[in-house]
Amino acid sequence: MSVEQSHASAEVAARVERRWTIVAVIIIVMMALLAAFAGIHRATMPQPRVETIDPSRIHLSGEFVESNLGSVLEANGTVTVRAIGQQYSFTPACIVVPADTPITLRATSADVVHGILIQGTNVNTMLVPGYVSEQLMRFTKTGDYLMPCQEFCSFGHEGMWGKVKVIDKADFASRAKGGGRLSCVGQ
Amino acid sequence: MLVNRKLILAHFWFAFAVFGVALTLGAWQMFIRSPIGTWLSNPELYYRSLTAHGTVMGYVFPTLVAMGFGYAISESALEQRLVGVRWAWAGFWLIVAGSIMAVIPIALGRASVLYTFYPPLIGNVFYYLGVVLVVVGSWIWVALMSINLRVWRKAHPGAPVPLAMFANVAGSYLWAWTAVGAALELLLQIIPVAAGLKNTIDAGLARIFFSWTLHAIVYFWLMPTYIAYYTIVPRAIGGRVYSDSMARISFILFLVVAMPIGMHHTFADPQVGAGFKFIHSAFTALVALPTLLTVFTICASVEIAARLRGGRGLFGWVRALPWDNPMMLALAFSFVMLGFGGAGGLINMSYQLDASIHNTQWITGHFHLIFGGAIVIMYFAIAYDLWPHLTGRELIDIRLIRTQLWLWFVGMVVTTFPWHWVGILGMPRRMAYFDFGDPAIAPQALSVTLSAIGGFILLTSGILFLVILARGMRAPQTEAGPYRFSLAVHQPVTVPVALNTHALWVALMIALTITNYGYPILNLALSEGTSVPAVYVGAQ
Numbered sequence: 001m002s003v004e005q006s007h008a009s010a011e012v013a014a015r016v017e018r019r020w021t022i023v024a025v026i027i028i029v030m031m032a033l034l035a036a037f038a039g040i041h042r043a044t045m046p047q048p049r050v051e052t053i054d055p056s057r058i059h060l061s062g063e064f065v066e067s068n069l070g071s072v073l074e075a076n077g078t079v080t081v082r083a084i085g086q087q088y089s090f091t092p093a094c095i096v097v098p099a100d101t102p103i104t105l106r107a108t109s110a111d112v113v114h115g116i117l118i119q120g121t122n123v124n125t126m127l128v129p130g131y132v133s134e135q136l137m138r139f140t141k142t143g144d145y146l147m148p149c150q151e152f153c154s155f156g157h158e159g160m161w162g163k164v165k166v167i168d169k170a171d172f173a174s175r176a177k178g179g180g181r182l183s184c185v186g187q
Numbered sequence: 188m189l190v191n192r193k194l195i196l197a198h199f200w201f202a203f204a205v206f207g208v209a210l211t212l213g214a215w216q217m218f219i220r221s222p223i224g225t226w227l228s229n230p231e232l233y234y235r236s237l238t239a240h241g242t243v244m245g246y247v248f249p250t251l252v253a254m255g256f257g258y259a260i261s262e263s264a265l266e267q268r269l270v271g272v273r274w275a276w277a278g279f280w281l282i283v284a285g286s287i288m289a290v291i292p293i294a295l296g297r298a299s300v301l302y303t304f305y306p307p308l309i310g311n312v313f314y315y316l317g318v319v320l321v322v323v324g325s326w327i328w329v330a331l332m333s334i335n336l337r338v339w340r341k342a343h344p345g346a347p348v349p350l351a352m353f354a355n356v357a358g359s360y361l362w363a364w365t366a367v368g369a370a371l372e373l374l375l376q377i378i379p380v381a382a383g384l385k386n387t388i389d390a391g392l393a394r395i396f397f398s399w400t401l402h403a404i405v406y407f408w409l410m411p412t413y414i415a416y417y418t419i420v421p422r423a424i425g426g427r428v429y430s431d432s433m434a435r436i437s438f439i440l441f442l443v444v445a446m447p448i449g450m451h452h453t454f455a456d457p458q459v460g461a462g463f464k465f466i467h468s469a470f471t472a473l474v475a476l477p478t479l480l481t482v483f484t485i486c487a488s489v490e491i492a493a494r495l496r497g498g499r500g501l502f503g504w505v506r507a508l509p510w511d512n513p514m515m516l517a518l519a520f521s522f523v524m525l526g527f528g529g530a531g532g533l534i535n536m537s538y539q540l541d542a543s544i545h546n547t548q549w550i551t552g553h554f555h556l557i558f559g560g561a562i563v564i565m566y567f568a569i570a571y572d573l574w575p576h577l578t579g580r581e582l583i584d585i586r587l588i589r590t591q592l593w594l595w596f597v598g599m600v601v602t603t604f605p606w607h608w609v610g611i612l613g614m615p616r617r618m619a620y621f622d623f624g625d626p627a628i629a630p631q632a633l634s635v636t637l638s639a640i641g642g643f644i645l646l647t648s649g650i651l652f653l654v655i656l657a658r659g660m661r662a663p664q665t666e667a668g669p670y671r672f673s674l675a676v677h678q679p680v681t682v683p684v685a686l687n688t689h690a691l692w693v694a695l696m697i698a699l700t701i702t703n704y705g706y707p708i709l710n711l712a713l714s715e716g717t718s719v720p721a722v723y724v725g726a727q
């Protein structure tokens with residue numbers, strides 16, 4: 001191979017390399033832009049605010065006392081669900097919510113790290129003791145959904161399964177008439 | 188010329204021995220959680236096993252491979268006797284001692300916290316101290332790699348550092364800084380609580396410290412694999428490295444951007460706001476760059492080998508590749524698994540898509556495909572390639588080696604693809620068993636069974652690997668000659684200072700980590716009342 005040839009081949013190599021690098025950079029910029037677009041439009045968004053809470057006192061006072069857990073229909077027509085995870089169950093063990101309604105899930109842990117995952121949906125959040133998790137959700141189909149704990153929380157982790165019951169909007173409204181907190185219990 | 192063969196062999200043998208044990212545990216775990224093996228009445232044993240499997244596969248095995256390979260690179264690429272051999276042995280024995288110290292409480296069921304150790308669940312203090320010893324042992328290696336390169340530079344002022352050593356030292360610096368996150372979590376938070384000096388801990392802060400380590404550690408595992416792609420494969424199949432500088436750029440990019448991205452593991456966590464999570468997501472996208480560059484450079488390097496062997500046409504050269512060469516096979520399998528694993532990774536890193544699969548079996552599938560698949564198969568290839576130089580004996584079981592690699596590839600696909608599928612269905616990870624009698628879970632039984640079968644294919648492959656290496660210790664003697672690395676098409680005569688030294692990139696790595704982690708960590712550390720009571724494993 002002559003010196004000129006080797007010089008020419010080096011140039012070809014550099015050109016091909018440059019092209020590939022440009023393609024790679026474009027792919028990555030596109031990914032970041034897509035994420036930004038979807039994030040700004042709140043397709044799903046990680047929780048923006050950080051709220052702290054003392055897990056040793058949640059049973060005594062504040063929004064996570066036993067009587068305040070479950071679903072509640074707010075004045076503006078939305079629904080708020082409050083739940084606690086502890087070794088090895090969720091309270092309430094079964095959550096009832098209406099379809100086609102904006103729902104805010106607020107949950108925390110009473111002991112170790114747990115996770116809430118509603119199968120067949122994008123609802124998926126960690127419960128870290130000391131912090132409140134908040135997630136927006138909306139169900140389009142009625143039916144029963146399984147809600148396992150998705151983070152290892154010690155030896156009983158595999159038994160920690162909750163349930164979500166999505167019922168008709170009108171049904172839910174009539175059940176919520178008397179005020180108070182709803183769960184599947186007593187249905 | 189490899190002088191300290193015993194040192195290197197000790198690292199590899201200990202690595203592969205513990206790998207064999209952890210692999211057996213893994214196969215057992217998949218069996219007992221599948222519908223074919225639901226006889227286990229005590230799920231606690233499952234979590235002991237899972238903790239041991241994760242701790243060995245995550246911390247001990249890849250660290251020892253990187254260290255052994257690193258010493259071999261240092262000696263053969265620099266053509267210089269290893270400086271600090273005694274220290275190297277001290278590091279090795281620290282890791283052995285640390286591994287034993289960690290495994291005893293695991294076996295006793297006193298440390299079933301999994302290798303991710305997320306407080307306030309706290310295990311026995313000796314488990315954590317053992318992990319610390321492993322890390323300290325590996326830091327000795329980091330220092331030795333740096334010192335050896337410095338000695339060489341003094342003797343060869345201005346000369347281009349051999350690519351293998353340049354990459355090896357980059358990998359060691361990456362590890363040194365990566366391990367700091369978990370080290371801070373262990374030393375500042377967990378160990379005082381595990382030792383009983385304190386009884387509260389900030390679980391949110393601990394998760395952020397751990398995320399610092401948890402993602403970048405994958406790139407540390409990846410380093411030996413990438414070094415093999417660039418500096419072993421082209422030589423072994425009769426080709427050349429397409430571009431020496433592209434290789435250096437890839438390793439530098441890993442050093443800089445692999446670090447400050449770990450918070451993508453905490454997208455669903457309540458203790459950090461959305462802003463920093465988004466920054467980490469965008470940086471994670473950037474890590475695709477060195478891999479995309481590598482895919483290009485390695486495919487081009489392989490094409491050179493094919494064309495030298497008479498391959499023609501736009502794609503016809505693929506047929507001309509030496510497919511019966513184990514190194515070629517390993518590379519192809521590794522690339523296929525890296526492709527699928529990487530595509531899954533892009534979904535995990537997405538700010539939004541993550542919610543669909545966060546903490547499901549998908550994640551297990553993803554990282555087994557990347558680590559167990561793409562990475563470990565190249566560890567096999569590295570061992571096969573180095574073995575004759577370490578033992579002075581030829582590896583003659585070429586057909587068996589090919590079978591072993593095929594089994595690993597098939598086993599990994601059969602194990603991980605069903606996991607991805609049930610992950611999308613919402614199957615949570617880390618569960619000792621499932622109630623397949625529940626009609627809502629029953630449809631997942633087939634996938635879980637398939638994974639268990641994959642686990643046994645992997646175990647067979649792993650056993651075969653150990654057998655091949657052991658047989659290699661008593662094969663006929665041979666003169667393997669000096670251990671060589673691939674040459675580039677255009678061997679560098681001079682290299683720009685930026686591509687020949689690490690200082691600038693290490694500074695950038697540290698600066699980026701501080702900007703991406705500094706505020707969230709300070710914010711959490713300074714906020715009052717976020718510490719919660721510790722929950723000790725086994726204390727009821």
Ligand SMILES: [Cu+2]
Nearest residue numbers: 114149153160
């Ligand atoms: Cu749980």
